[in-house]
Amino acid sequence: MTRRAALRRTLAFLVALGALVGAAPAGAVPAAVEIAPGVTYEEFDLPAAGGTTHVHVLGVDLGVPDTRLGLLYPGAVAARATVSRMAGDQGAVGGVNGDFFNITESQHPGVEATGASVGPAIAEGRALKGAVPNGQRFGPAMPSGVTTEAVFGVGADRRARLDRLALDGKVSTPEGTLPLGGFNQYALPVDSVGAFTGEWGSASRARATCGTDTDRAAACSTETYEVTVRDGRVVSASGTPGGGAIAPDTTVLVGREEGARQLRKVATGDAVTVSHSLVASASQEAFGFALGGYPVLSGGEPLPGLDDRTSAVRTAVGIADAGRRVLLLAVDGSSAYRSGLTIAEVAEALRARGSTEGFSLDGGGSTTLVTRAPGASTVAVRNHPSGGAERPVPNGIGVFSAA
Structure with missing residues (x-):
């Protein structure tokens, strides 16, 4: 034309x-x-x-x-x-x-689609999840300069607005502090550690270690590690991501590549704390609800x-x-x-x-x-x-x- x-x-x-x-x-x-x-x-x-x-x-x-x-x-x-x-x-x-969502996993045989959404989500002022890397997004191409962190929502002032919500979090262990790369996400950044809570549900966490930051169809990582933290202490670990419901007092940490290597340094019984929040780029009011x-x-x-x-x-x-x-x-x-x-x-x-x-x-x-x-x-x-x-x-x- x-x-x-x-x-x-x-x-x-x-x-x-x-x-x-x-x-x-x-x-x-x-x-x-x-x-x-x-x-x-x-x-x-x-x-x-x-x-x-x-x-x-x-x-x-x-x-x-x-x-x-x-x-x-x-x-x-x-x-x-x-x-x-x-x-x-x-x-x-x-x-x-x-929001758009993880609807299929034809590129990763044996890995089930989670059904989880692409972008951040907040319900009744409570953060439910962060945004997957841009290259892991499902849906049509976004306009130039737009990221998966983009949200629509309503603030505490009862006004609707558009913004971006970035994940701000960390994992504190006896070995040091690690940045948190993901929160209840179906895809984690390469080399990162992600946190999964009871809000995630019972779906397998294996999809989180598949693809890369720029290629959703890339192979799943061969270097992964999972640590379960309950009441601030490590209670178990596994070389592969698991599934099933997560108790309210429990956080499951999933690492890939360098993130997995760092998690392997943590032993059962170690004290571990995890913090996470979604930070708005422009809004002065906290979001009561938001989605991607x-x-x-x-x-x-x-x-x-x-x-x-x-x-x-x-x-x-x-x-x-x-x-x-x-x-x-x-x-x-x-x-x-x-x-x-x-x-x-x-x-x-x-x-x-x-x-x-x-x-x-x-x-x-x-x-x-x-x-x-x-x-x-x-x-x-x-x-x-x-x-x-x-x-x-x-x-x-x-x-x-x-x-």
């Missing part, structure tokens, strides 16, 4: 989108339905370069005291459930799917280099009114609309509806938007999942109302 043709294509999309959200005839966009105080739901057709698509949007006013956003997850990092089940179990009135993905809109402008050719079913979140209003957008996966949107079109769609910041979440067969109809006791799936049924996912964004 020539530069002039690409420009014509983009201008046509913007003109059509502007007509839809600005000067559309009466009835072109159905009035939003109130799901709960400060929470609305609407669906409408959206013109796109690949053909008309259909989108579902949840609008959330965080200025309403009884309304909030939170992390949907199945109770463990390395686990998956459908959005409708997580929303129902947690009492949400609506929600969408969340990647930004597509910043300061009201699309990030440079966004893909404008590949149309697909997408899920995204927009931030408007200085973080007081949030839009949760899901493209319908019905065969009639499956051409979907490009990432560039997602950014424009969010901006056209008032968002100044935009964030892409997992799409394709994962894309799901659920709401509870007024008076109903359970949520229902509003879009048509492209796989024909809901895909189990590791997390999502839940909309909660105490009203």
Whole structure:
């Protein structure tokens, strides 16, 4: 496609989108339905370069005291459930799917996919996991300069924001202090030590030592070591990563390459302490909840280099009114609309509806938007999942109302 043709294509999309959200005839966009105080739901057709698509949007006013956003997850990092089940179990009135995740392990025979998400995650102010190395990410290419540490979340000030969350941690042993390279992650940096807690779940930790920082498909490390710490003392060790549930008072340390060599210096009975936290790059307020993905809109402008050719079913979140209003957008996966949107079109769609910041979440067969109809006791799936049924996912964004 020539530069002039690409420009014509983009201008046509913007003109059509502007007509839809600005000067559309009466009835072109159905009035939003109130799901709960400060929470609305609407669906409408959206013109796109690949053909008309259909989108579902949840609008959330965080200025309403009884309304909030939170992390949907199945109770463990390395686990998956459908959005409708997580929303129902947690009492949400609506929600969408969340981060990209470790969905398959065809490159590593004998190693099971963990189902764990790519980026950091925080639930109710509690850090659940850190971000895997950039090269270990599942999902489409990110914009230039973006890392797996990117998050969308809501702070203690009840304002939504985008940021980066980096892991800050250490392991103190009689031999010295080691930097902590990972926290409840399906992939650890080369030469590092990672910590796994009860939040991880019961999935095998073997995947954490496979691949490299730049190549997800690289072979699993041949030099690994695992140490189990309970109540501040080493109680056991193993030459290979294990699996199974981890008790609340226990931390399992997994090392690869140089990290494994350092852990081998620790003996049973030694005192070992582990500390970890997720540190925000820009936010002054602590996050009440956060999850990973990647930004597509910043300061009201699309990030440079966004893909404008590949149309697909997408899920995204927009931030408007200085973080007081949030839009949760899901493209319908019905065969009639499956051409979907490009990432560039997602950014424009969010901006056209008032968002100044935009964030892409997992799409394709994962894309799901659920709401509870007024008076109903359970949520229902509003879009048509492209796989024909809901895909189990590791997390999502839940909309909660105490009203």
